[in-house]
Amino acid sequence: MTDDDWPRTEAEALAVQDALRPRLLVGPGPQRPATVAGLDVAYHEDGERLAAAIVVLDTTDHRVVDTAVVQGRPAFPYVPGLFAFREIPALLAALDRLTVRPDVLICDGHGLAHPRRFGLACHLGVLTGRPSFGVGKTPLVGSWAPPGERRGDRSDLVDDGETVGAVLRTRDAVKPVFVSVGHRMDLDTACALTLGLTPRYRLPETTRAADRACRDGLLGKDVTVPRR
């Protein structure tokens, strides 16, 4: 799918989700991925410009392995449930600029925890073929019981009778995050990776690194790609 046939209406976007959903693979995720990538997008106040960033970290020590930032324009209006269409073109452009293939993509948003089970993490996973999952700060669908107060405590995120994700406490007594599977991933692995990436803060180091990178990118700052 190119720029020209990118959906322009909600009906077209819904049709794309329907067409791609059969290609989603839900299964065991990589148990020891060497690298994990954080993806995020920042918007200019004029609503016309954005910067997408992907930061690849070493899973073990969280060192930055690679960074890519691109500027662009929102490709779709913001519509809950169709959020992916807004950011995917810019995120794919950033992915093209990476010099390494991250083992897992960690999205700022949801995967299966979506009204049609095809959130950003699923969509990006299918388009790239990479294992993926989403870590959202707020819920989009589903209900849940409050998880325990300790880091690592979790409860099921249930929508329409099915478990679509986990409400995971990444820090003691701090508001939990919403983890859901994207592509070639299972919920336990997604939660384990998320906990491994939150030794200090509520949000994964991947998300934090990508957030900083795209904000800098919005300001036109130079993005230094680490030498290898």
Add this chain to the structure above:
DNA sequence: GCGACAG
């Protein structure tokens, strides 16, 4: 009909 609604 009335809210809710990833970023």
Add this chain to the structure above:
DNA sequence: ATCTTGTCGC
């Protein structure tokens, strides 16, 4: 997402 001040706490 982004706009925003102070404020509580380590």
